[in-house]
Amino acid sequence: MALHDSLIPLLGGGAEPEQLMHVHQIPARRAVTAPWPQWAHPDVVAAYQRRGIQEPWAHQMEAAEAAHGGQHTIIATGTASGKSLAYQLPVLDAIHRTSLDDRATLEPSGAVALYLAPTKALAADQLAAVKSLQLPTVRAETYDGDTDTGARRWIRDHANLVLANPDMLHFGVLPNHAWWARFFRRLKYVIIDEAHSYRGVFGSNVANLMRRLRRICRYYGANPVFIGASATSAEPADSFSRLIGAPVTAVTQDRSPHGSTTVALWEPQLTELKGENGARSRRTVVAETADLLANLVVAQVRTIAFIKSRRGAETIATITRRLLDEVHPSLPDRVAAYRSGYLPEERRELERGLRSGELLGIASTSALELGIDISGLDAVLVAGWPGTRASLFQQIGRAGRSGQDALAAFVASDDPLDTYLVHHPEAIFDISVEATVFDPSNPYVLGPHLCAAAAELPITPDERELFGPTAGGLLEQLVDQGYLRRRPSGWFWTHPESAASMVNLRAAGGGPINIVETETGTLLGTMDSPQAQYQAHTGAIYVHQGQTFLVDELNEADHCAMVTRTNPEFYTQARDITQVEVLETDRTSEWNGIQVCFGTVKVTTQVVSYQRKALISNEILGEEPLELEAKELFTKAVWFVIDEKFLVSAGLAPADFPGSLHAAEHASIGMLPLVATSDRWDIGGVSTALHADTEKPTIFVYDGHPGGAGFAERGYEAARIWLAATRDAIRACECDGGCPSCVQSPKCGNKNNPLDKKGAVTLLNVLLDHAPDEALALTS
Numbered sequence: 001m002a003l004h005d006s007l008i009p010l011l012g013g014g015a016e017p018e019q020l021m022h023v024h025q026i027p028a029r030r031a032v033t034a035p036w037p038q039w040a041h042p043d044v045v046a047a048y049q050r051r052g053i054q055e056p057w058a059h060q061m062e063a064a065e066a067a068h069g070g071q072h073t074i075i076a077t078g079t080a081s082g083k084s085l086a087y088q089l090p091v092l093d094a095i096h097r098t099s100l101d102d103r104a105t106l107e108p109s110g111a112v113a114l115y116l117a118p119t120k121a122l123a124a125d126q127l128a129a130v131k132s133l134q135l136p137t138v139r140a141e142t143y144d145g146d147t148d149t150g151a152r153r154w155i156r157d158h159a160n161l162v163l164a165n166p167d168m169l170h171f172g173v174l175p176n177h178a179w180w181a182r183f184f185r186r187l188k189y190v191i192i193d194e195a196h197s198y199r200g201v202f203g204s205n206v207a208n209l210m211r212r213l214r215r216i217c218r219y220y221g222a223n224p225v226f227i228g229a230s231a232t233s234a235e236p237a238d239s240f241s242r243l244i245g246a247p248v249t250a251v252t253q254d255r256s257p258h259g260s261t262t263v264a265l266w267e268p269q270l271t272e273l274k275g276e277n278g279a280r281s282r283r284t285v286v287a288e289t290a291d292l293l294a295n296l297v298v299a300q301v302r303t304i305a306f307i308k309s310r311r312g313a314e315t316i317a318t319i320t321r322r323l324l325d326e327v328h329p330s331l332p333d334r335v336a337a338y339r340s341g342y343l344p345e346e347r348r349e350l351e352r353g354l355r356s357g358e359l360l361g362i363a364s365t366s367a368l369e370l371g372i373d374i375s376g377l378d379a380v381l382v383a384g385w386p387g388t389r390a391s392l393f394q395q396i397g398r399a400g401r402s403g404q405d406a407l408a409a410f411v412a413s414d415d416p417l418d419t420y421l422v423h424h425p426e427a428i429f430d431i432s433v434e435a436t437v438f439d440p441s442n443p444y445v446l447g448p449h450l451c452a453a454a455a456e457l458p459i460t461p462d463e464r465e466l467f468g469p470t471a472g473g474l475l476e477q478l479v480d481q482g483y484l485r486r487r488p489s490g491w492f493w494t495h496p497e498s499a500a501s502m503v504n505l506r507a508a509g510g511g512p513i514n515i516v517e518t519e520t521g522t523l524l525g526t527m528d529s530p531q532a533q534y535q536a537h538t539g540a541i542y543v544h545q546g547q548t549f550l551v552d553e554l555n556e557a558d559h560c561a562m563v564t565r566t567n568p569e570f571y572t573q574a575r576d577i578t579q580v581e582v583l584e585t586d587r588t589s590e591w592n593g594i595q596v597c598f599g600t601v602k603v604t605t606q607v608v609s610y611q612r613k614a615l616i617s618n619e620i621l622g623e624e625p626l627e628l629e630a631k632e633l634f635t636k637a638v639w640f641v642i643d644e645k646f647l648v649s650a651g652l653a654p655a656d657f658p659g660s661l662h663a664a665e666h667a668s669i670g671m672l673p674l675v676a677t678s679d680r681w682d683i684g685g686v687s688t689a690l691h692a693d694t695e696k697p698t699i700f701v702y703d704g705h706p707g708g709a710g711f712a713e714r715g716y717e718a719a720r721i722w723l724a725a726t727r728d729a730i731r732a733c734e735c736d737g738g739c740p741s742c743v744q745s746p747k748c749g750n751k752n753n754p755l756d757k758k759g760a761v762t763l764l765n766v767l768l769d770h771a772p773d774e775a776l777a778l779t780s
Contacts, residue, residue: 636708
């Protein structure tokens with residue numbers, strides 16, 4: 001019996017359940033070790049050996065050697081492959097060695113290092129790991145928004161390993177670099193953990209932040225080595241090089257041991273429930289994953305189920321407990337939900353419960369990916385595509401770390417990309433066409449960073465190059481707008497306000513909306529205003545740290561949304577209508593009479609209604625109109641201009657054009673994350689049988705961020721692969737006339753009407769038949 005034959009029945013439904021689309025075997029991997037390097041200080045090596053690491057793995061030493069040799073380095077290997085040792089070894093060696101030398105001097109001059117993580121939890125875990133080595137020379141401290149004011153000065157003056165996040169570097173450190181002068185003069189290493197998470201607008205912001213950091217280091221005479229740690233991802237050297245603005249060396253071959261993993265691709269079946277326009281609904285990913293988790297817990301298999309949303313994780317746990325209660329009353333207590341925002345002691349308790357076997361099942365958001373030490377699980381369920389191949393492999397890599405054989409299942413959600421992937425396993429396991437996308441030159445992102453940089457130190461003419469080819473023109477524009485002053489020696493910030501406050505690292509545009517509890521006046525959190533009309537409109541269900549609130553009122557003028565605690569059995573989805581105007585065409589490809597274009601557009605969007613949908617079944621419970629102001633967005637788009645004669649000759653009548661274009665547009669939006677590391681909600685689209693600017697049938701797909709985020713440009717560059725996958729996803733769906741798994745969109749303000757599933761396949765075939773052969777090669 002094949003290995004997977006013995007594991008698949010654990011999911012339920014026998015050896016070959018109908019939902020099982022494909023089984024892939026990831027073979028076991030034996031460890032390859034390497035000796036400790038000659039340069040590593042014996043005290044540091046001894047500290048690791050006390051922790052049970054007698055001999056490191058070969059990839060750890062390859063990365064450590066590169067960094068120690070002065071090369072910017074990215075290590076991109078699997079979950080729990082010991083990436084932290086790879087960067088800790090050169091860092092701790094430098095700190096320990098120079099600290100010993102410092103003992104003979106009055107003025108310490110030993111090496112220091114800066115560690116950056118996207119979350120506080122991850123930095124806290126790194127701090128615990130470093131302190132567990134018990135090296136008396138290493139003074140490691142976290143420096144974030146929670147750090148006591150009195151402790152901050154001590155950290156600046158005495159810590160030699162500072163663990164922070166990009167936000168604190170931006171707001172707290174760089175604007176006050178004079179206070180950090182002694183630290184910057186001695187800065188030898190900068191560690192960027194979870195480097196693959198820096199994508200889209202967040203990635204663009206952090207890339208500019210890294211250029212500002214390198215500039216300040218240069219001012220103090222330092223030239224630190226940057227070390228990145230990343231999950232396995234496409235072209236990690238290119239991505240990390242673009243992030244830090246310098247060439248890098250990549251280490252990608254994982255030499256750590258791992259048991260074999262059986263990966264099941266699982267598609268929930270269509271039900272008799274009818275959704276919008278009579279389309280049959282697929283069983284929801286939440287209900288399906290809860291079934292699988294219950295089956296695995298009954299079989300005493302330690303399992304984690306990952307899903308993107310907090311509410312999803314809690315719902316999976318609730319349904320699983322209910323199912324288990326029918327089996328045996330002792331089982332429900334062995335399942336827990338996990339999300340971000342838990343205290344360190346709560347996380348440690350959860351780790352302990354899983355290790356001991358007291359807990360058998362956890363439903364979690366990706367918060368569990370970051371900063372929690374759980375290895376040796378038996379099974380992992382991934383509910384819905386997690387966004388990137390890197391995230392998928394990071395999640396399924398949680399199973400089998402102790403050397404045992406493991407089971408993983410990717411459960412498809414109602415989405416064209418998920419449909420495509422469960423029917424095309426090669427796109428997951430054999431080829432990688434996705435690219436980590438961010439655009440540091442986006443003027444909406446770069447402009448505020450240039451102001452922040454000028455406030456830190458006047459920008460000299462020689463430094464323009466550091467910020468990319470568009471920086472020169474943008475600096476002059478900032479002078480014209482009154483933000484900067486031009487002097488012979490460079491560009492100066494002359495305002496009393498903080499330039500750093502112009503930058504929101506994790507989003508773009510509009511300033512935050514405050515989420516306020518109506519009854520108590522408590523500020524629960526903030527939301528970026530571009531998302532407010534979609535997520536905090538009157539009547540919306542808003543989830544904050546696992547608690548659910550009903551939005552009583554959205555007041556955009558006063559930048560606040562008033563909410564009341566509630567616990568409904570439904571969620572809400574806003575719907576919009578959109579118009580696009582072409583402002584400038586930057587690039588054009590001629591596809592034998594069809595134009596593929598990329599450029600600047602003005603998008604006018606109005607949120608017109610919202611739907612209430614049942615949590616467990618996704619059934620539409622009702623739709624309510626909204627009266628909100630239209631919003632304008634200046635961004636980047638890719639668009640396809642098609643001559644009517646090509647569609648007619650393929651058998652489409654003019655009356656079929658709107659539905660075919662509309663269905664192809666919806667599916668292509670859902671499929672763009674295959675080639676660009678975007679989320680469906682990062683992008684939007686419009687299709688029309690006669691567009692005012694092109695005067696022909698046209699499909700637009702645009703970035704949902706001011707100035708663009710790089711997603712649409714990646715779509716332009718990989719258009720042939722993207723469109724072919726879109727067509728194949730529509731074909732793979734077994735529904736009759738279109739459903740959310742292929743051509744229906746949850747955002748559509750036109751109530752997913754008209755949609756022509758068959759016509760969309762015909763239209764996409766027309767585009768692909770006209771594409772030149774070289775379009776196949778556009779994969780980077």
